[in-house]
Amino acid sequence: MTTPLAAKIARDYGTPAAVIDMNRVERNIARVQAACDAAGVANRPHIKTHKSPMLAKLQIAAGAKGITCQKLGEAEVMADSGIDNILISYNLIGDEKMARLGALQTKANMTVAADNSVVIAGLPQAAAISGAGDLRGSGFSPSQMDSITSPETRMARPRAMVSTSGSSGMPCQCTRTGRERLPT
Numbered sequence: 001m002t003t004p005l006a007a008k009i010a011r012d013y014g015t016p017a018a019v020i021d022m023n024r025v026e027r028n029i030a031r032v033q034a035a036c037d038a039a040g041v042a043n044r045p046h047i048k049t050h051k052s053p054m055l056a057k058l059q060i061a062a063g064a065k066g067i068t069c070q071k072l073g074e075a076e077v078m079a080d081s082g083i084d085n086i087l088i089s090y091n092l093i094g095d096e097k098m099a100r101l102g103a104l105q106t107k108a109n110m111t112v113a114a115d116n117s118v119v120i121a122g123l124p125q126a127a128a129i130s131g132a133g134d135l136r137g138s139g140f141s142p143s144q145m146d147s148i149t150s151p152e153t154r155m156a157r158p159r160a161m162v163s164t165s166g167s168s169g170m171p172c173q174c175t176r177t178g179r180e181r182l183p184t
Contacts (some may be wrong), residue, residue: 026058033062044068044087053081060085066109072100079108087111091119098122102129 002010009017036043045059046068056067056078066085069075075086086108092101104110105126114120 025055029055029059029062033059033064037063046070046089047074047078051077053078053083056083057081066111072097072104075104075108075110076100079104084108087113089113091115092126093118093122095122095125098125099129102126105130 009019032045033043042065043059043063044066045056045064047056048070050056051074059067060083066087067078067083068087068089069078070088070090072088072092075088078086084107086104088101088110091114092098092112101110101112101123102125112119112123114123
């Protein structure tokens, strides 16, 4: 059964066509933010479900402390759209990625998840590229070590969060594997 709206969309845009009910999206964003606020955790939604700067900005306007990206390319798109608090949740390894991270750090407050010494050892290179100098200067600063369970290995492993903001706290991220709960 085709509704009149579905028929109009098919006529005007062809099929398949993605149609977003913005009223529902805004209600869902508000509901998730209210749940995080009630639990006393900072919301840092992962953009992997929408990859849209417009939707990320709606989440931030609703109270999210920033966003989470998996890849540098996603973070670059978000920073270029004016989002200035970004967590990259995947390890960054290599000169090219450190150069891109350094360039990003000049546009936004970046936090990087690192679970091994190779990643951590590369961060001074990104800080130098961004003009921050060293990890303890105005650029990257190790903020806290935590332990989480890796869904891939089912083992606890250390995880470092390194932030460009210079704050002593680590942003909170609620994930399927657990909850890192910190003051908002």
